[in-house]
Amino acid sequence: MRQYSAKALGAFGTHAKDVLPDLRDLCKSPVEKDYVTRSVLAAGKTIREAVRIAEEQAVHCCRRCGVKLAADEYARSQKAFQRPFCDHCFDEVFLDRRNFETKVELQKTICAKDGTVVQSDGERMICEVLSAEGIQYRYDERFRILSGHAIRPDFYLPEFDVYVEYWGMDTADYKIGMLKKQQLYQQQGKKLISLYPDDKPHLCDILLGKLAKFKYNEAVKHRRREISR
Ligand SMILES: [Zn+2]
Numbered sequence: 001m002r003q004y005s006a007k008a009l010g011a012f013g014t015h016a017k018d019v020l021p022d023l024r025d026l027c028k029s030p031v032e033k034d035y036v037t038r039s040v041l042a043a044g045k046t047i048r049e050a051v052r053i054a055e056e057q058a059v060h061c062c063r064r065c066g067v068k069l070a071a072d073e074y075a076r077s078q079k080a081f082q083r084p085f086c087d088h089c090f091d092e093v094f095l096d097r098r099n100f101e102t103k104v105e106l107q108k109t110i111c112a113k114d115g116t117v118v119q120s121d122g123e124r125m126i127c128e129v130l131s132a133e134g135i136q137y138r139y140d141e142r143f144r145i146l147s148g149h150a151i152r153p154d155f156y157l158p159e160f161d162v163y164v165e166y167w168g169m170d171t172a173d174y175k176i177g178m179l180k181k182q183q184l185y186q187q188q189g190k191k192l193i194s195l196y197p198d199d200k201p202h203l204c205d206i207l208l209g210k211l212a213k214f215k216y217n218e219a220v221k222h223r224r225r226e227i228s229r
Contacts, residue, residue, distance in 0.1 A: 009047070010042060011046075012047070013051075023040050023043060056071075062085050063083050064086075064092070069084055069085075073087050094180075112124045112127035112128050118139065120168045122168050122197060122199075126195065129203060135211075162191040162192070162193060162211065163192045165195070167194060182194060193211065
């Protein structure tokens with residue numbers, strides 16, 4: 001009799017998901033006969049599968065703008081924020097968070113030698129290397145949009161047309177955002193120099209070394225253009 005009840009429960013699919021804990025207890029019960037346990041196991045499996053399919057087919061909307069989410073957008077956002085956001089809002093939320101985290105952890109009160117007020121010791125060092133080398137830079141430009149995504153570069157070097165980002169945080173959210181931003185720069189053909197806390201002991205050499213490569217590339221391109229004429 002009990003095995004038929006269990007079988008019938010399976011047919012209710014997701015509606016029976018509240019009985020899953022009871023089925024689990026029933027499975028463990030030593031007084032139940034083997035064929036009952038087998039029916040209970042099968043019913044539990046059917047119900048769990050129904051719940052999984054329902055979740056897959058559920059329509060998820062962006063928490064911020066309400067747009068319908070693609071499955072990969074939903075998965076990525078859930079993983080990073082445990083909340084559903086579309087790709088566009090993901091960036092905005094990420095940047096808000098980043099600004100918040102930066103503010104909380106570092107506060108924008110570090111003053112470089114040339115008077116630029118920055119957010120971290122790493123950024124201060126970048127300022128000081130650039131000004132010591134007489135390299136023009138703009139710090140903390142407003143957001144600009146790269147293919148629909150908001151980007152706030154730390155430094156922009158107009159003579160080189162190069163962006164410099166100091167990736168100072170070490171949280172998982174931050175890293176996901178960082179990789180995504182680096183990819184965006186690349187997709188847009190923007191030149192980006194990334195610097196990290198580990199670079200700090202040799203920041204001057206690393207920054208100038210990376211810059212020299214860009215300069216070199218430009219010179220090579222220029223020469224090639226001359227030759228092809
Ligand atoms: Zn959105």
